[in-house]
Amino acid sequence: MRDVAEGADELTDLDLITRWKGGDQRAATLLVERHAGAVARFASSVGAKGDVQDVVQDTFVRAFGSLDSFRGDSSLRTWLFTIARRLLLDLRRSERRRGEQVEVQENDASTEYDSLDSVVAEETRKRMHAAVARLSKTQREVFLLRVNEGLSYKEIADVAGTTEGAARVHYHNAMRGIKEFLDE
C-alpha cells in the first residue's frame, strides 16, 4: 500500500476513511489535521469558549467511533459540525443545570479571535467582530457557516437542524444586520 502521507491532498475523505478502517492510523491523523481547524471555528461560533480543544477532541472521538454510520450523503466536515453542535448543546445543557453562565458575551468573541491574519487591519477586525456579535445566535451560526466555511444552505440546514429556506432567511437577515451596523 502506498504511504498515505504521499499525495494526501489528493485523497478524498472517503479514501482516508477506508484506509483508517484498513488499520492505517495515519489516515485518521490526516483527517484530524484536515478538519480540526474548521470544527474549532465552528465550535467557537456557536458558543465554545475555553473548551474548544475538548469539544474538537470529543467530536473526533465520537465521529471515528461511529464512522460506519457515515454514509457520505453529506460531506465529512458537515457531519463533524453536526456532531460538534450536539456536543456543545449537551455541554451547555449540563452547564445550565449547574447554574453556570452559558451565554456568549460580546467580548468573548474578541478573545476567541486573537489569532488574526496580520493583513487585516485591526480596526476592520474589531468592527467585524462587533457586527457579528450583534447577531442572534442562530443568525451568527448560519452566517458563519455560509461565509467562513462556505456551506450550502442545504448543508447548513443539516447542521443546524433547520430547513434550507429558513437558513437562507437567517443568512440574509444577518447580512442586512451587519450592513446596517457598519453603515452606522
Add this chain to the structure above:
Amino acid sequence: MNDCPNADVRDLLPDLLHDRLDKATRAMVESHVEGCADCRAELALLRDVRASLRYSPALNIAAITAAVPSYRAPVRRSWVGWRTAASVTLLLAGGSSLVVMQRVGSHSVDSAAVVAATDRAVLAEPQIAHGTESTTVAVAPQSVEPSAPRVARQPVAENPMPDVRVSDRRELALAGGSLTDLSERELSSLLKDIESLDALPSTDVESVSISPIAPSAPPRGRP
C-alpha cells in the same frame, strides 16, 4: 451599503468566495459583479468577514489523534444463529402447546362427565336428595362416554333431529331444562334410572368437589 435587487446572484456570492461554483455559473456571477457596485461591495464585505473571523485556534492535534480509537469492525449478527434459535423456540412452543392441549382435552372429558353427573343429581333432587350430606362425586374418566354430554349441549332448535331415540330425547329435554317435553313413559323410565343410582351426589352444585379415581377402583355399583 445597498442590496442588489438580483437576489439570486447575491445568494451565490459566498459560493464565489469559496470557489464552489461550476464554470458556467461562476462566469455568470463574475460578469454580474463586474457591473454591479452593490455586489462588489457585498463581496468585499464577505472577504473582510472571512479574513477577520477565520482564525486558527491553537489546537493540540497530537492529543486529538491520540484519542481517536482504532477501527473496530461492527460485530455482525449471525443470521444462521438467529434462525436456529427461532426454530428451537418455535418447536418448544409448539410442543408445549400440544401437551397443554392434550391435558386440557382430558380435563374437558372429566368436566363433561361431572356435568352429566351433576345434571342427573339436579334432576334427582326432588325425589331423593334430602338429608344427603356433602358428597364427593367420584367419576372415573373411562366410565363416561364423552360424546353423550356434548350431544346433549348442542342447541336443539338449530339442528332438530328427525329420528330421536327415547334416551336421546331425554337428554335433549334435560338440555332444554324442561321435563314437560317428556312423555309419561319417558319420565317413568328416567325415574327408574335415578332409583337405580346407589350413590347420590349432593344437590348443591357449588359444593361439588371432584376427585378422579384411579382406573383400578371403579365407582361402586358400576361394572
